[in-house]
Each structure stands twice: as structure tokens, then as C-alpha cells.
Amino acid sequence: xxxxxxxxxxxxxxxxxxVGILALFVLCAVAAKQLAPYDPRVQPAAxxxxxxxxxxxxxFGTDGASRDVLSRLIYGARVSLGVAGSSVLLxxxxxxxxxxxxxxxxxxxxxxxxRLVDAVLSVPRLLLLIALVAxxxxxxxxxxxxxxxxxxxxxxxxxxxxxxxxxxEREYVHAARxxxxxxxxxxAAHVLxxxxxxxxxxxxxxxxxxxxxxxxxSYLGLGLRxxxxxxxxxxxxxxxxxxxxxxxxxxxxxxxxxxxxVNALGDRLREAIDARQYQRR
Amino acid sequence: xxxxxxxxxxxxxxxYVRDTGRVHAVDxxxxxxxxxxxxxxxxxxxxxKTALALSLMRVLSTNGRLEPGSRIRxxxxxxxxxxxxxxxxxxxxxxxxxxxxxxxALNPVMTVGAQVAEVAxxxxxxxxxxxxxxxxxxxxxxxxxxxxxxxxxxxxxxSGGMRQRVLIAMALLLAPSLVIADEPTSALDVTxxxxxxxxxxxxxxxxxxxxxxxTHDFGVVAELCSRALVMREGKIVEDAPVDRLFRSPAHPYxxxxxxxxxxxxxxxxxxxxxx
Numbered sequence: 001x002x003x004x005x006x007x008x009x010x011x012x013x014x015x016x017x018x019v020g021i022l023a024l025f026v027l028c029a030v031a032a033k034q035l036a037p038y039d040p041r042v043q044p045a046a047x048x049x050x051x052x053x054x055x056x057x058x059x060f061g062t063d064g065a066s067r068d069v070l071s072r073l074i075y076g077a078r079v080s081l082g083v084a085g086s087s088v089l090l091x092x093x094x095x096x097x098x099x100x101x102x103x104x105x106x107x108x109x110x111x112x113x114x115r116l117v118d119a120v121l122s123v124p125r126l127l128l129l130i131a132l133v134a135x136x137x138x139x140x141x142x143x144x145x146x147x148x149x150x151x152x153x154x155x156x157x158x159x160x161x162x163x164x165x166x167x168x169e170r171e172y173v174h175a176a177r178x179x180x181x182x183x184x185x186x187x188a189a190h191v192l193x194x195x196x197x198x199x200x201x202x203x204x205x206x207x208x209x210x211x212x213x214x215x216x217x218s219y220l221g222l223g224l225r226x227x228x229x230x231x232x233x234x235x236x237x238x239x240x241x242x243x244x245x246x247x248x249x250x251x252x253x254x255x256x257x258x259x260x261x262v263n264a265l266g267d268r269l270r271e272a273i274d275a276r277q278y279q280r281r
Numbered sequence: 282x283x284x285x286x287x288x289x290x291x292x293x294x295x296x297y298v299r300d301t302g303r304v305h306a307v308d309x310x311x312x313x314x315x316x317x318x319x320x321x322x323x324x325x326x327x328x329x330k331t332a333l334a335l336s337l338m339r340v341l342s343t344n345g346r347l348e349p350g351s352r353i354r355x356x357x358x359x360x361x362x363x364x365x366x367x368x369x370x371x372x373x374x375x376x377x378x379x380x381x382x383x384x385x386a387l388n389p390v391m392t393v394g395a396q397v398a399e400v401a402x403x404x405x406x407x408x409x410x411x412x413x414x415x416x417x418x419x420x421x422x423x424x425x426x427x428x429x430x431x432x433x434x435x436x437x438x439x440s441g442g443m444r445q446r447v448l449i450a451m452a453l454l455l456a457p458s459l460v461i462a463d464e465p466t467s468a469l470d471v472t473x474x475x476x477x478x479x480x481x482x483x484x485x486x487x488x489x490x491x492x493x494x495x496t497h498d499f500g501v502v503a504e505l506c507s508r509a510l511v512m513r514e515g516k517i518v519e520d521a522p523v524d525r526l527f528r529s530p531a532h533p534y535x536x537x538x539x540x541x542x543x544x545x546x547x548x549x550x551x552x553x554x555x556x
Contacts, residue, residue: 175386180373
């Protein structure tokens with residue numbers, strides 16, 4: 001069933017393009033060493049100067065330290081997508097657990113969990129992150145992932161909670177209970193599998209929001225520290241001088257393309273799920 | 282019959298909390314079902330038949346509640362004082378239920394074989410292999426052709442009649458002593474209804490289980506059951522052997538119900554007799 005709705009989502013050209021773009025970036029992230037023409041941290045050669053506009057040798061130009069922008073962009077994919085992917089995995093896992101328990105248990109457990117969600121959501125995420133980074137100081141990659149993950153779960157938990165609450169009143173759940181299935185197994189084997197399609201959509205939405213969030217943090221100098229190339233801090237480093245437009249344009253385009261692709265894919269997936277629910281009735 | 286009946290229900294009250302207030306779905310119901318007996322529970326839609334069934338299984342939805350003072354004795358056990366754990370052990374093994382809508386009562390993302398095998402696994406069968414084989418044997422017994430292949434399919438790939446057979450296989454796998462069948466044929470078309478009723482009767486004769494047969498079809502009552510309970514607005518208004526019920530209904534409501542059955546004869550044909 002899950003592969004079926006995924007296949008239906010991929011029927012549209014837009015979704016296929018989105019998958020193509022994301023696959024390209026993921027390939028960059030995985031095989032950065034093989035794909036990047038230069039080392040992203042050191043000057044490529046003595047003869048190429050700093051802040052060179054795009055040329056045959058450096059298609060995306062060079063930056064203020066004579067480093068190849070294309071190579072930094074490719075390595076930046078590894079950092080930016082790695083951070084985004086890991087933090088979404090963390091956020092979705094926490095969100096699914098909290099949402100499933102709240103929705104299934106109901107009562108005060110539900111009330112407490114949802115008030116916590118309200119509290120976290122009541123502060124704008126970027127503001128919350130800035131405050132947290134300011135109070136704990138500079139962060140490692142692991143620290144950034146943890147921070148983004150722990151501020152990203154509430155939306156997922158709401159989606160999962162709502163879905164669990166409808167699924168737990170389904171007749172097959174009562175029927176399972178009537179054959180002697182204990183409560184924990186009802187949740188694990190009969191309710192949660194039904195949440196997976198919604199969870200995939202929640203994950204794409206979370207991914208689409210975490211990429212610009214991470215970039216914003218890096219741009220503000222609160223995210224990943226400069227020697228590590230991320231798309232966000234590349235924009236920060238290039239934004240001093242309007243004449244060096246290539247330093248900002250290419251990482252900016254990479255962020256825009258990723259977010260648009262993830263969003264397009266998420267929309268198609270959601271439509272596919274809606275169609276499935278419509279047909280079931 | 283000697284000894285106490287298999288199931289004794291006394292003053293059972295079930296309420297549902299709605300936005301509009303408290304609804305008394307089951308309102309002080311008292312009746313018995315003897316071992317091996319087939320008892321009909323008839324009444325119009327919304328009179329509390331299903332709420333009664335869910336109460337007996339203790340699987341009410343979260344807004345439903347059994348009121349204090351209700352008593353259910355099953356095979357010497359006081360069901361309402363049992364722990365949830367003990368109740369889980371009982372359900373499916375000694376006390377089973379067949380649901381009304383075969384499609385919505387099956388998990389859409391699990392193969393039907395896995396769902397039947399799960400019942401065996403839950404009640405002590407350690408080996409996956411053995412549980413699966415038992416599931417297939419039971420599916421075969423309920424008349425599913427090519428059960429080995431069908432077991433690997435999902436509910437939406439099966440016909441309505443086959444799905445109902447799967448539910449019956451789940452309920453009867455462990456030979457329970459009481460099965461509550463909640464309108465098991467009303468979602469099916471007439472020819473399939475007849476097949477499912479024949480199947481249930483055969484299985485009942487084989488295992489000697491007691492059946493509480495919820496229906497609003499007097500044709501089914503006449504063919505299958507020895508005694509009938511007539512329910513109205515949460516109360517049982519008549520409890521009588523079936524032949525007497527048809528001959529001389531004691532309660533005006535029963536007479537009314539019988540009167541609206543089109544062209545009913547005492548042992549008339551099944552079908553087209555829904556209230």
C-alpha cells in the first residue's frame with residue numbers, strides 16, 4: 001500500500017523533476033570527494049586569484065580565499081543535507097512517539113503533551129534557536145542537529161496525534177482488541193502502520209522548513225562555523241560585496257531548488273494519500 | 282440444562298458520553314445464554330444491540346462506559362472484575378466476536394493470513410510456522426478456495442463474502458465457547474448471506490459453541506436460533522423461544538416488528554425479511 005501511493009505520487013512530471021534534483025544533490029553529498037574538482041578548503045592553485053568570476057576553470061567562480069565555489073557547494077551539500085536529514089529524522093522520531101502516545105492514551109497524557117507542543121510552537125522557531133545558541137555558545141555539527149531536531153518535532157506530533165485518534169476508533173482496532181490483542185500491540189501493529197503515509201508527508205514538510213532554518217542560522221553566524229562549508233555560511237561569507245554576486249547566487253539557488261523540490265514532492269505525496277483516502281470511502 | 286448458564290448478564294448498563302449529554306445505550310439488560318445455545322438478539326437499528334455486544338467483550342470505544350451495578354458472569358468468571366490482562370487472554374480464546382462490516386473490521390495494511398495467525402500467536406502459539414499453518418487450515422475450513430494464496434492477500438483484494446469468512450476464521454480459530462455474531466450477514470448480498478449462515482450453522486454443530494446472534498432479520502432468527510431476545514431502546518422487552526415468539530408475541534413491540542416483515546411465514550424463506 002505504501003509503495004502504491006508513492007508510485008501514484010511519482011506519476012506527475014513535477015514530482016519526477018523534484019526527485020531528480022534531490023537525487024543530484026544527494027549524489028553530490030555522498031560522492032563529494034569524487035565530484036568536486038578542487039579541495040574546498042585550500043586554494044586551488046597559485047595562478048588563480050581570489051574573487052574570480054565564473055570561468056572555464058571555475059564554473060561558479062572563486063571566493064575571497066581563492067577557493068573553488070563549485071567544490072564548496074558540492075561539499076556544502078553534504079553538510080547542509082546531512083544536518084537537515086539527521087535533524088528531521090530526530091524530529092520525526094520524537095514527534096511520532098509523542099504524538100502516538102498522546103493520541104492513543106488520551107486524557108491527561110494527551111493534554112500535557114499537547115500543551116508542551118503549544119508552548120514550543122508559541123515561540124517562533126528561529127528566535128528560539130537564536131536564543132538557545134546564544135545561551136550555549138558555538139555548536140558542533142552534532143549540537144546543531146540536536147537543536148534543530150528538538151525544536152522541530154511539535155508539528156509532526158500534532159499530525160501523528162490526529163491520525164492516531166481517528167485510527168484508534170476504527171472498527172478493525174476494536175476487532176483486534178476483541179481477539180485479545182493487548183493495548184501496546186494494538187498501537188504498534190494496528191495503529192502505527194496506518195500513520196506511516198502521513199509521517200512521510202510530515203517528514204518532507206519538516207525537511208522543507210529545516211533547510212532554510214539551518215541556512216539562516218549559519219548566515220547569522222550562529223550555525224556551522226566557517227571552515228566547514230554549508231550553503232548558509234557560504235552566503236554569509238559572500239554577502240559583503242555586491243560585486244561578487246556568484247558567491248551568493250549559487251548557494252542561494254541550491255537552497256531554493258532543494259526547498260522547492262522537497263515541497264513539490266511533499267505536495268504530490270499528500271495528494272496521493274488524499275486520493276487513497278477518498279477512494280477508500 | 283444443568284448447572285449455571287454459560288453467560289449470565291444482570292442489569293447491564295452502558296452509557297456513551299456525547300456532546301449533547303449522556304446516552305443510555307444499554308439500559309438495564311438481564312439475560313442468560315446456555316452452553317451450545319443459539320440465541321438471537323433482534324431489534325431495530327440503534328436500539329443498543331452492538332453496544333451490548335461490545336460491552337460483553339469489554340471493548341467499548343473511549344467514550345463508552347459500563348455503569349456500576351452491571352454484572353456479567355461468563356463460565357464462572359466475573360468479567361467486570363477481571364484485569365484487562367486476564368480479559369485479553371479470554372478474548373479470542375474463550376469469547377469471540379464476529380463484526381458486522383467485514384471490510385472495516387480487517388486491518389487494511391496486514392495480509393488476512395497474518396491477521397488470522399495473530400490470534401493463534403496471541404494465545405500461546407510460539408511458532409510462527411505453526412500459527413500460519415493453523416490459520417490456513419481454518420481459512421480452508423471456512424470455505425476459502427486456494428487458502429494458501431488468499432492468506433497472502435490484503436483485505437481489499439478479497440470479495441465481501443470471503444472477508445466475512447476471514448473474520449469467522451479469526452473468531453473461531455481457537456474454538457471459543459461463546460461467539461457474539463454482530464449482524465455478520467447484513468453487509469452481504471442475499472446468496473452470500475445464505476452461504477455464510479450455512480457455514481456458521483455447520484461450525485456451531487461441529488464445535489458446540491454458544492452463539493449470540495445479533496440480527497434484524499427474522500428469517501435468520503427462524504432458521505438458526507432456538508431463542509430470541511427482543512431489544513428496544515436499550516431494554517430487552519421479550520425473551521422467548523423462537524416458535525412461541527412467532528406464534529404469540531407477548532410484547533406489542535415484538536408483534537409490531539413481526540408485522541412489518543414482508544410476507545413472513547413461521548419457517549419462511551430467508552432474505553428480503555429485514556426489519
